[in-house]
Amino acid sequence: MSKPLDNLGKIRKSLNRRNRSEQLFRWYGRIAIMIGLAAVLVLFTDIVSKGNGAFRITYLQLEVNYDQELIGVDNLADPRQLAQGDWQVILKQALRNQFPDVSGRGDKRRLNALVSNGAGFDLKDRLVANPLLLGETETVWVLADDDIDTYYKSWLDGEPYAARLTDKQVEWITQLHDQGKIRLQFNSNLFTRGDSREPEQAGIRGAVMGSLLTLILTLILSFPIGVAAAIYLEEFAPKNGWTDFIEVNINNLAAVPSIIFGLLGLAIFINFFHVPRSVPIVGGLVLTLMTLPTIIITSRAAIKSVPPSIREAALGMGASKYQMVLHHVLPLALPGMLTGAIIGMAQALGESAPLLMIGMVAFIVDIPGGFSDPATVLPVQIFLWADSPERAFIEKTSAAIMVLLSFLIVMNTTAVWLRKRLERRW
Amino acid sequence: MNEANLATPAAAANAEKVEAKIEVKLDAKQNLEVADDQVTVGQCFTDAPKMTMRNVNVFYDDKQAIHNVSIDIAQNEVIAMIGPSGCGKSTFLRSLNRMNDTVESCRVEGEICMDGEDLYAPKLDVVELRARVGMVFQKPNPFPKSIYDNVAYGPKIHGLADTRVDLDEIVENSLRRASLWDEVKERLHQSGTGLSGGQQQRLCIARAIAVSPEVILMDEPCSALDPIATAKIEELIEELSENFTIAIVTHSMQQAARVSHRTAYFHLGRLIEVNPTEQVFTMPEHELTEAYITGRFG
């Protein structure tokens, strides 16, 4: 009789202990998550605080006269004239009108250095869009040079950085500021232009397009190949030494450092098959090699998780193996496969090392329009900008990182959403 | 059991009793061991068989699960297969529509024919075979698709319906025959996995009969169901036997007694006895059968 009571006492005693360990474990979990979140938070605040300046850029207001003589253009329909015209000169003229007291070659040169080297081409575009302006005068906001931009932003923030400017230049900027002729505007160049040696003109459009083209190719190649391989290995291949060997090697490949894939791509695609360097085709091929193991492994896991009873039901109904896979296994495994593919793509998007090996690190100004145009990709662009000496590239680097991160976040969110949505169907 | 753990003399005495019981049981088992040259007693063969099995042996790798089984299944017969767990009932049943092909280690020897045609002939297509010999599994396994699609799946893949109307008709008929129609007609396009266990099993039966197979194999179709659902399915089996030949594996002797015409008793991979159900449960011919139905082991 006393025994059951005794047991109860023991159970109660152990209950306390069990509850305590559970509480402890929960706290470990919470602390782990907090550490993770804190790391993410620090990373994001650091990048955002450094990079958000890059989304605005300094413009100067000038009275520009589109003087035919100065530019050397009389017919706006002639592309040769347009290409040969001296567009910067009307800006110089406008600056001189703005600051008539400036004299001396050195000062004049420094005055001209207030505006971006490329600002003249913006004027050309304005003129081509509106030919009636030829010979007229208009008030325009033109892009300032990156040193001016850096100084003006830092000055607005209360910690002026004037190391690269002369006192005169600082004075001119102050004058312009007092007249309301200098201001920060949204930096649309960042999103519409390719790379440039001039930080104020450099944009990530080229790198984004390069990444996009490379990723499209990677997805087109690696998803069908990976899924087909996974289905074959899981459903059709006999289980023997060979398939074990293949499985071990796929797992090995998944763990190979990515730069090795770059070397492989260099040796095979470029040196042997003579695919041109620096183009999305070769980038996509290399990233396909790299993401294939991931996609195969996740797809196999997704296929494995389809309950065997469903397969039996299908086969028992007289479905062929192919029909069983197509009608039942694949639809159930698809969410997992897509998740795997998106994670693989996210990996590929963030990859730079293998692409350095195949020449996608070249300085490319033009925005790639196809798979065989020279291109670079976002992470490599970040690497290039981080390596540039100009101070204005610091905030650009962080801005590019922000763009890359937001792509990654969008992709991962899509993966989660897709999985939820497809799984909820039944 | 460890002596040191026994606190009271009473507990020790209890333990002894338990051990003694186990010995008795072991003894009984040894006595009931089947001889290698065991032949099946009873009425194994029929005049106009639908399926004939001769000297069937089934192996999993080197382990033999079915020893030398010969039996006929008559047209429109319901034959029940009973026997202790692990005796090979499922293995035998699954060799009748070659579901064992999916088990890599499984090998079937001997002759299994339907209407005189060798089911293991190399030129025979298992897809066709499984359309002719349907199967209902122990655990209800509807596809994670709508009720309609579950039933329509077989006719669709075998191309049995020419039009949408035909298909609708097949689906409705099958659900009616599985006595599920009234319960689901309002929600044909909801998920089949959202039904209750008994409804799911009847859905699986409807799915199996939708392709009008000649033979239906059922592997413990009621083991996951409550008595009411079980009764419904048993009733259904009786009705289906008018049109189909049915082989059913069951652990419930009452069920075997209620639904089947003949009963086959398996023991350790051997077919011990086949006789009309009534006889098996009243006057079993073999002592092993008697031991089993009187509950001496199992």
Ligand SMILES: Nc1ncnc2c1ncn2[C@@H]1O[C@H](COP(=O)(O)OP(=O)(O)OP(=O)(O)O)[C@@H](O)[C@H]1O
């Ligand atoms: N896939 C398999 N691989 C190896 N051995 C198997 C396999 N399936 C069944 N067996 C063995 O074959 C023998 C018969 O199994 P089977 O499933 O046919 O028994 P059963 O009579 O259906 O039992 P139960 O009533 O418990 O379902 C058992 O000894 C079992 O261990």
Ligand SMILES: [Mg+2]
């Ligand atoms: Mg079984």
